[in-house]
Amino acid sequence: MKSIKKLSLLLVILALMVTMAACDSKKDVPANAPGPFDDQKIVVSGLLERDFEITQGDLKKLAAVTKHAESTRSNGEKVIVDATGPLLETFLKEYGKTQKDFSRIRFTAGDKYSIAVPQEILASRLVILSYVNDGRPLEDDYQPVRIVIPGERAMYWVKNLIRMDFETGADQKPPNKVVFLETAAKNLPQEDYQYYDSVDKAIKTQDLIAEYADINDTVVANVFMKAGDGLQKNETKANFLAAFIKVTGQDQPKFLAPQFPQGMHIRDLLYIIYGQTAIFDYTEGSACLPKQTFGDKEGIAFSQIFKQTGMAGGNKYKFTSADGKSIVLTNPELGEGGLIYQNAEGAVAFTCTGTSGKQNVEDLLSVEMLQ
Ligand SMILES: Nc1nc2c(c(=O)[nH]1)N[C@H]1C(S)=C(S)[C@@H](COP(=O)(O)O)O[C@H]1N2
Numbered sequence: 001m002k003s004i005k006k007l008s009l010l011l012v013i014l015a016l017m018v019t020m021a022a023c024d025s026k027k028d029v030p031a032n033a034p035g036p037f038d039d040q041k042i043v044v045s046g047l048l049e050r051d052f053e054i055t056q057g058d059l060k061k062l063a064a065v066t067k068h069a070e071s072t073r074s075n076g077e078k079v080i081v082d083a084t085g086p087l088l089e090t091f092l093k094e095y096g097k098t099q100k101d102f103s104r105i106r107f108t109a110g111d112k113y114s115i116a117v118p119q120e121i122l123a124s125r126l127v128i129l130s131y132v133n134d135g136r137p138l139e140d141d142y143q144p145v146r147i148v149i150p151g152e153r154a155m156y157w158v159k160n161l162i163r164m165d166f167e168t169g170a171d172q173k174p175p176n177k178v179v180f181l182e183t184a185a186k187n188l189p190q191e192d193y194q195y196y197d198s199v200d201k202a203i204k205t206q207d208l209i210a211e212y213a214d215i216n217d218t219v220v221a222n223v224f225m226k227a228g229d230g231l232q233k234n235e236t237k238a239n240f241l242a243a244f245i246k247v248t249g250q251d252q253p254k255f256l257a258p259q260f261p262q263g264m265h266i267r268d269l270l271y272i273i274y275g276q277t278a279i280f281d282y283t284e285g286s287a288c289l290p291k292q293t294f295g296d297k298e299g300i301a302f303s304q305i306f307k308q309t310g311m312a313g314g315n316k317y318k319f320t321s322a323d324g325k326s327i328v329l330t331n332p333e334l335g336e337g338g339l340i341y342q343n344a345e346g347a348v349a350f351t352c353t354g355t356s357g358k359q360n361v362e363d364l365l366s367v368e369m370l371q
């Protein structure tokens with residue numbers, strides 16, 4: 001009995017080994033073997049005088065690497081992959097370029113997902129144009145290329161790639177005006193926005209920018225956004241202006257649009273930079289920035305707004321409140337610098353004590369640098 005059992009166990013093991021070997025025969029196929037997605041096109045813009053197209057087949061002719069990469073999705077799940085394909089650097093070399101030549105590279109996917117990889121990442125990371133993952137061709141909905149950047153978060157790993165934009169952006173001047181989102185939103189049309197099980201209020205980015213920034217600023221190609229948790233992103237002007245900012249309920253303020261894949265939404269917005277206007281959320285700022293006290297009030301130091309948004313300091317500032325009234329204060333009149341806080345009515349307010357005594361602005365809408 002015993003030996004029969006042993007024998008059958010041995011047979012089962014043998015059979016398993018044979019099938020495993022058969023399955024493994026896939027591994028003998030070279031990673032760049034021809035496949036059904038070889039003709040799928042990817043538009044390349046910004047490399048040559050004119051846009052052109054490359055295919056997965058073209059990429060298979062370049063020297064490939066395999067790199068292990070791990071990241072976490074925003075919901076906490078792990079993404080782990082061994083990504084095979086040419087490095088972006090290898091592709092760029094064909095055109096006499098390197099990643100370091102660009103201020104950002106935007107990857108766009110077939111499902112409308114898009115993200116710009118910033119200069120800091122381009123300067124320090126390997127970017128893989130992968131067509132094989134974990135030794136197998138990509139799943140159909142990941143074809144023809146999945147960008148993988150080991151060491152960077154999965155939001156940069158664009159699957160179903162259809163377009164690459166190589167940007168050498170003209171430098172945008174630093175902001176010279178800050179608008180407080182809470183005050184601005186009170187004066188804009190708000191619509192119901194279905195958000196999971198709740199109905200929240202949202203404003204249109206188009207309305208916000210038309211009213212409080214220079215919507216005709218032609219230098220603007222990208223709109224920069226930063227969230228309370230440190231997330232930073234550039235969105236295209238067109239995508240930005242076709243979106244909403246949800247100003248009530250969970251995760252507010254949240255940048256979103258029904259036409260975007262979820263990964264493009266940004267929760268807990270701290271500020272937006274559109275051209276030379278910074279749009280700042282006081283409540284988010286008070287939650288994530290160092291606190292400052294001034295007499296019996298607690299808030300954010302006025303100087304923090306400059307530090308955060310990269311707004312240049314000046315000698316003279318115009319403070320405007322929601323009712324349109326404004327005061328101009330010089331540096332000596334600002335004294336120690338001033339405080340942005342939430343007043344008893346729950347509105348954004350400003351206070352300072354300088355050479356002309358105590359100054360207050362209730363329901364603060366904006367601060368503009370005059371000189
Ligand atoms: N085409 C496309 N690529 C995308 C996304 C998307 O929605 N569409 N989401 C990104 C985000 S936010 C994450 S976290 C990862 C998710 O990894 P996955 O490829 O395992 O789904 O894909 C990134 N690449």
Ligand SMILES: [Mo]
Nearest residue numbers: 073074155263
């Ligand atoms: Mo994500």
